[in-house]
Amino acid sequence: MSLGPYASFIVWSYLLVALVVVLLIGWIALDYRQQKARLRDLEARGVTRRSGRGAADLS
């Protein structure tokens, strides 16, 4: 697949899009892990929600 004289522009565009998307996914995944860890930590210390259910429970 020949990308012509401006191949670097095409490649860079796709690479940058891929990079930003990966960064977004990574940030959201890391944030999720961080919040779950904090919730587990708080629960371990005995701080509970009014409903008595675990805060980290998803249902």
Add this chain to the structure above:
Amino acid sequence: MTLIDLANPTRFLSLTAKILPWLAAATAILLAVGLYQSAMAPDDYQQGATVKIMFIHVPNAWLSMFVWGVMSLSALGTLVWRHPLADVSAKAAAPIGAAFTFLALVTGSLWGRPMWGTYWEWDARLTSVLILFLMYLGLIALWRAVEDPSRAARAAAVLTLVGAINIPIIKFSVDWWNTLHQPASVLRMGGSTLDKAFLIPLLVMAVAFSLLFVTLHLAAMRNEILRRRVRALQMQQASQPRA
């Protein structure tokens, strides 16, 4: 499963946990298909292979507007119906929308360099997207400036709706300004009638990116709900006397 059911954050979380893997898989598949089709697409008689940038530029540009629309609906949910998840939806969408807008600008700039000879051109579309990007950043700044989440949500909701009204006005003004200063119209990016060979990959990529947004948005909403729980528990803990 009505909207009212979804108002319960816990039920929303369990629903999200179930469908997120499927959404992620669908997104990945569609992205793979779209990328393959973009690679296989023919060269444009005028732009050559650089037309391939269109397949990632246009979906990002379209999404930058679409996400503001999603935030506007969420804003209405906050202000008018007081739907509990509206705040969460709006806050989660903003950084994702800003990222897509940024990508639209960058890919637009890289697309423009071969065509116009410069990395930046004050043409109507790029300029409007730049202003939209500034508005995204301002909105995120507002979210971060107000401490209390529900007050922040309401302030952000007003700004989002004002922004939504202004986006067509800004687009119109910038179009007008551009024709005033550039009587010779430069190569139009992606004309209104696209050959099927270009249209199909473009549509596939557009759907793929939209699915990507939905996936990321739901995941970010889940994080935001958990973050609020953490905050509530931390406040509770702070008010509990030490044993």
Add this chain to the structure above:
Amino acid sequence: MTALFALLRRDIQVALRIGGGALIGVLFFLIVVVLMPFAVGPDLALLKKLGPAILWLGALLASLLTLDRLFAADHDDGSLDLLTMSRTPLELVCLTKAIAHWLVAGLPLIVATPILGLLLNLDGDATLAVALTLLAGTPALTFTGMIGAALAVALRRGGLLLAVLVLPLSIPVLIFGVAASNAAVLEPAGFGAPLSILCALSLAGLVIGPLAAAASLRHGLD
């Protein structure tokens, strides 16, 4: 109605009294216009060409700086809470405050324009055109700016945030203001369109501004 007139009078009096809230805007306008030749060079021909743009930018920035006074002082001494709780509709209160602000901060800018036009080597026609477009456009700036002021009112150091929020919204006004000014000098036939759009923007701001500002105040102050 009398309540609104009283509010109008009171706002004008307060602005004219403390800290020179009214005239400091004009002073800033003057300084910005004076700064421009230092940046672009004293070439009179260039300044004449850029004149309307410089005047519009100066007016835009000057009106931006006086905006946080719109609600901040009232917020600090508690009268904003009283205003939101009064029987008069908050939207009308905001409208009145905006009118007071424009009279005190916007109108002096327009009056100062002819003098500043001299500094930029603008001839009489050009200066009059700029003044007229400012007359049509500064209300739009005040109304959209009021939204930002209402959003930022409860924040302690909200000044820059206010600017960041308001400036993108002011771009259409700037575009048409300068376009109308330039058209008046270069091709008078093209003056009408941008001027009417400018008036339309001000009228739209007249409606949207107080509505959005009142909503922001209501939601932001509890």
